[in-house]
Amino acid sequence: MRILVVHGPNLQLLGKREPDIYGAKTLKQIDAEIRQRAKQLGVDVRTFQSNHEGEIVDKIGSTAGEYDAIIINPGAYTHTSIAIRDALAGTGIPAVEVHLSNTSAREEFRHRSLIAPVCKGTIAGFGSIGYVLALEALAKGE
Amino acid sequence: MRILVVHGPNLQLLGKREPDIYGAKTLKQIDAEIRQRAKQLGVDVRTFQSNHEGEIVDKIGSTAGEYDAIIINPGAYTHTSIAIRDALAGTGIPAVEVHLSNTSAREEFRHRSLIAPVCKGTIAGFGSIGYVLALEALAKGE
Amino acid sequence: MRILVVHGPNLQLLGKREPDIYGAKTLKQIDAEIRQRAKQLGVDVRTFQSNHEGEIVDKIGSTAGEYDAIIINPGAYTHTSIAIRDALAGTGIPAVEVHLSNTSAREEFRHRSLIAPVCKGTIAGFGSIGYVLALEALAKGE
Amino acid sequence: MRILVVHGPNLQLLGKREPDIYGAKTLKQIDAEIRQRAKQLGVDVRTFQSNHEGEIVDKIGSTAGEYDAIIINPGAYTHTSIAIRDALAGTGIPAVEVHLSNTSAREEFRHRSLIAPVCKGTIAGFGSIGYVLALEALAKGE
Amino acid sequence: MRILVVHGPNLQLLGKREPDIYGAKTLKQIDAEIRQRAKQLGVDVRTFQSNHEGEIVDKIGSTAGEYDAIIINPGAYTHTSIAIRDALAGTGIPAVEVHLSNTSAREEFRHRSLIAPVCKGTIAGFGSIGYVLALEALAKGE
Amino acid sequence: MRILVVHGPNLQLLGKREPDIYGAKTLKQIDAEIRQRAKQLGVDVRTFQSNHEGEIVDKIGSTAGEYDAIIINPGAYTHTSIAIRDALAGTGIPAVEVHLSNTSAREEFRHRSLIAPVCKGTIAGFGSIGYVLALEALAKGE
Amino acid sequence: MRILVVHGPNLQLLGKREPDIYGAKTLKQIDAEIRQRAKQLGVDVRTFQSNHEGEIVDKIGSTAGEYDAIIINPGAYTHTSIAIRDALAGTGIPAVEVHLSNTSAREEFRHRSLIAPVCKGTIAGFGSIGYVLALEALAKGE
Amino acid sequence: MRILVVHGPNLQLLGKREPDIYGAKTLKQIDAEIRQRAKQLGVDVRTFQSNHEGEIVDKIGSTAGEYDAIIINPGAYTHTSIAIRDALAGTGIPAVEVHLSNTSAREEFRHRSLIAPVCKGTIAGFGSIGYVLALEALAKGE
Amino acid sequence: MRILVVHGPNLQLLGKREPDIYGAKTLKQIDAEIRQRAKQLGVDVRTFQSNHEGEIVDKIGSTAGEYDAIIINPGAYTHTSIAIRDALAGTGIPAVEVHLSNTSAREEFRHRSLIAPVCKGTIAGFGSIGYVLALEALAKGE
């Protein structure tokens, strides 16, 4: 099983940016946690971060045949990007949406996700553990 | 660690009711899965199902000192019950919201959760695995 | 043919409560009318009244194999109960929504029914005759 | 008792148009059913179909002294015609709104009826039986 | 100066229909009042009533070169007819909107006029006097 | 018959302010036109202008027993003043709303009048003639 | 004078639940305050608490002939229960709505009360004193 | 304890204006009731009425150091005046909002209060007793 | 291939009505252009214009077996006619929506088309060329 993990805009700042909201771990540390758990689960995982909506669309568009599933934290693009939604719908492979913070408890404009309806499911509010739970959810399939 | 799992309205019908949406397992089977994983994690778990908003409010109101965390699938009350929201906010112990189906991909009125903003996080769309992931999220804390 | 008739909240007050809106007959009299017409149509009918959303959900959830159809006047829960809607959708047996008053001619918040979309049809505004018409509609099938 | 039955736009196509929504009977067959049941009830009934909002307004405007009640299936005009609403309100004789399909379960714009608030009641979702139920509701008065 | 007076749907019922809202005069009496005042003002006036949106559009579309101004009481079409609005905008001759009742004091859906923005002005709430005031407003020009 | 004419905010600037919208006549000239027509109609008229919502409320509040009717051009307060609305409703004497411009053809926020529902009627779009028409409407009563 | 005091959902937690919002007194202490003041006013008072919408509807439905007035703090049901509203409207005896906190200063969804329109009046924001003020308001009648 | 009582627009008309809504007492009588109860409670009270939003803002702006609390019936300004809201928030002394009528049971635009969120609490629907209850609420503090 | 071209309300005025919006060609000239291009494409074309919603519904309702496709410029009915929408959906033959002007760049109420969702596609903003493009689109099928 090959899984692509996509980190959206501003996630390169993790650990530095508003740690009370997003936690104290850096993206590097989170990626290491993901890889470690993936190894345990026998899953091949690649991670990717970009602040560019277009690069994320490019990346998702090139997953066909390369990956079996996508874990995506679309960051701010969760609420504004129909292009990423369409890219995910177009791939035909299952995706899981992850958010570090509990977006339902934040500003009104963070309550609507354009991405969630084309995903298998959503995990939000558990910090970096969310990625690991997503890995497990995909590994256990159903 | 003592965890209360609350199943909301119509979940007693699982396995019989609209299996294409909610899956083929019965509530009994799901509760068994939860207990099995809880045992592995060294967590003391109790499950509770009710179709009555008031009984769920009663139950949550009596958790203080009895439980360390709540896992709740509020079912239809997710979208209509401020009373359950207030009960959760009033307990002061962490809660995790679980949904079997991906509510974001269903009717418009299922997109807003009154419960999510007072929970630590939400897991939706993974069928009965969602409860197990919630257990792990709480066990791993953060 | 076995039909369950469900009377929702405050209907126990019929004949006493706002008779200019709801008519002068008591619920007992209405149930008698329903039973009389059912007998003529060769239909086995049971009636049930509750002010508790949870009890109504319980009752509907237990109809599988017991009844062939449901006639429901959800009263105030028409506009607020997704739980009752989900219970009806979950039973898989046909339901008819009945209202004594013409809800479209009353307050704005009575114009939207959460129940109607999961019913076969709706009859509103004819007082207690509505239940009898619902019986006939079910008996004549189509 | 003299009753006018008004069929609104596109109902001349019944039996041909989208039979999964509107049923397989032609308007002629439905009118025959109505007349048959009217005879049993001792009611004098006339039926009228038009695709023209103006003709329907004309017709309703000329009912005073000619008819004792109106049964109307306003079709698409249900949601757009204040003129028909005003005509019904202006006649001063009771009207019953009938819909073949369960409009509450269809597109959002079919959920609001401009006609219902000036009618005695509404019957929706029972196919051609709806007209017969409307006849009975009027015959039984209350 | 040649003026066309257009009476919209249901106005043929004046005097009979809801006299507490629309007054006790018949349309014939109102037309006589209009003609009498027109004569005093040296204005050539024609009156026209139709319940058909299409006929009103036809009529307005044929006014070019025949009339110098239009007085229109669009009745229920005030709130629903973009076709009449476009017809008035297309004629290029000034129009005055008249309402017998004070539409602002009635149902919410009567508060928006699609016609008013393409008219010179509006007179509402003065019963049949409104037409006479409209004549004077046009005769006095400005 | 004693009539109070109330001119609202910024009307003291008439003739100077945006003449393409409000016309070239000064308020003094308009008041002279009003008085001249009032004399012809045998009506006793007083005019009053204020930019202060409070002064207009004071003035209307003191009309009881002093005036038989009010003509009011509430200017910008048309859309924002519930206080003036309440004052008019509290006097118990009839009022007519006048606007120089056709407010329906201007900005969206000028389309709703808080004042119109408590008036007998409205005249809009005829420049200073509107006041004269209002005088006539009141003199002719109905 | 016999008065029923109804406490809605989660109020059994008073003193423990979010004391910065709801105050430090327990429900028992508040009930004692109410009874003490009632005695001074010569009023017979009963108190009742339930987390169940249905039980509150039952209770209100049984007040006819038993009580002369109702004081109700509907808690979270203030914003979601048409059933309680209908029950109060159906009793025909006066009711006063009380809130411990100033609901207008809290979340948007707490600003609309479905209950207030069928009450005589509302008292909000004064903590447990609100019940005493309500008693006085009813005792002083008007 | 020194309390300022502010009466908003049109309240000078009390007793004359729409007595079925606002009661039969004059403002003078109400002020006398307030003063009498204040004396009993040992409170120093001043009353003030104005139809001018600006004067009310001036008055509230000058209360610092002069008064310990404000009781305000903002009348129509309840729904339109951010300036009065800001003045109250700026004083830093507690305020209580009073309404004679039950505003929740009246027109839609009277349901939102811009003032309530900056007050300690609200009392509505009890006629002139409301001011006395407000005095008591402030006197009892909490 | 037999194609019906339907021109909606006010299109009989083309060339005369607001030429800056709708162009300088008359409907006769446009129909000639359409017929000329149809001949080149080997398509049998009939054109029809009506200001009457009902006549357009009649016409569309009679196309079954007579035509293979419909090109329709619904004019103002684009935004208000569910009846025409239902007629098109009922025919079961493909339709193309054409607009002379770019409706997206005009008033807000012209942005929503009730007709477009039941058409194969839409062509807007190209003047009379739009009809020719629609012919080609249908001729080329796909």
Place this chain on the structure above:
Amino acid sequence: MRILVVHGPNLQLLGKREPDIYGAKTLKQIDAEIRQRAKQLGVDVRTFQSNHEGEIVDKIGSTAGEYDAIIINPGAYTHTSIAIRDALAGTGIPAVEVHLSNTSAREEFRHRSLIAPVCKGTIAGFGSIGYVLALEALAKGE
């Protein structure tokens, strides 16, 4: 160059009122800063404060020929006063809107400015420096 600086409601309280939002300087100090910078720029400046919407309208209405530009901090009237907007639009001289606080970061109802659309520009969030920047913007013209 002669500039009028208008300070709206509650600004007389500056330095005392909510200093965390509005800063610690008094209006007197701010006016001194403005005058000092104006002198440097060779601009003749007058300042004016009022809590009365009407006085502000009066003042703006009298600027024609007296001033070349207006700097206005409309305070709470920013969001509610069409009268001040109309006064500014009516003067025909350029205006600049200034806010001490960043209104976009405060309550929802402070996000819409009725005044900004008739101004040359807006400066918000810089405390008293905003007035000085406005002076410079006007002095530098463009």
Place this chain on the structure above:
Amino acid sequence: MRILVVHGPNLQLLGKREPDIYGAKTLKQIDAEIRQRAKQLGVDVRTFQSNHEGEIVDKIGSTAGEYDAIIINPGAYTHTSIAIRDALAGTGIPAVEVHLSNTSAREEFRHRSLIAPVCKGTIAGFGSIGYVLALEALAKGE
């Protein structure tokens, strides 16, 4: 005549992505069709695809003097990109919007185009033929 054809996000996936919505042709095949028809029309055409909003803005921004017209299928950016809208408006050369699918018949959020109002016209629903029709529309000018 030189025309730039811009393909927006995810269009590189054509033929592979959801062929029931977007058709079976690849972008390469579509570009070949466009070039072939352009040659017949004597038009010089360049095609460009990007998933990056910024690259599309760059490209449009560099068209001045290089191209005479733009054909753009903005894909998902149709509904979210004001930047592309502003780029098109800034070029001053005519643009045509093309959509492969009938966006009006899809999700609600695809019904509003931010791009259409700055284009000459729109062609939607005809698959790849839409580009060819756009070429013809531009070639025929008007």
Place this chain on the structure above:
Amino acid sequence: MRILVVHGPNLQLLGKREPDIYGAKTLKQIDAEIRQRAKQLGVDVRTFQSNHEGEIVDKIGSTAGEYDAIIINPGAYTHTSIAIRDALAGTGIPAVEVHLSNTSAREEFRHRSLIAPVCKGTIAGFGSIGYVLALEALAKGE
């Protein structure tokens, strides 16, 4: 003091694009003005322009420790980019929003800024002077 000036999409076209809205100066000229004033104020300034939301997010994300403040004209991204908002909030250094045009006086969709709430303040409508005023506002601090 080191300040980064960020120019958003389409600003590279300044001087060429719609000069009646955006002015006649090129971006180069504006940058020169900014640098000149910065030198006078002793501020170290860098300017940056991009049409790519992702590049702007990258740039802002890399300012920590490099700059003391940001001046940003987000252009079209003002209304659509939560990613830029999050980047600014994440930097923890103060930002000022600048707009060349008065966005409040333009299309409805330009009235809401997603960026303003995370900035210190906003300056809009003064053309290129806005950047200079922003420099001064930051230099003067407060």
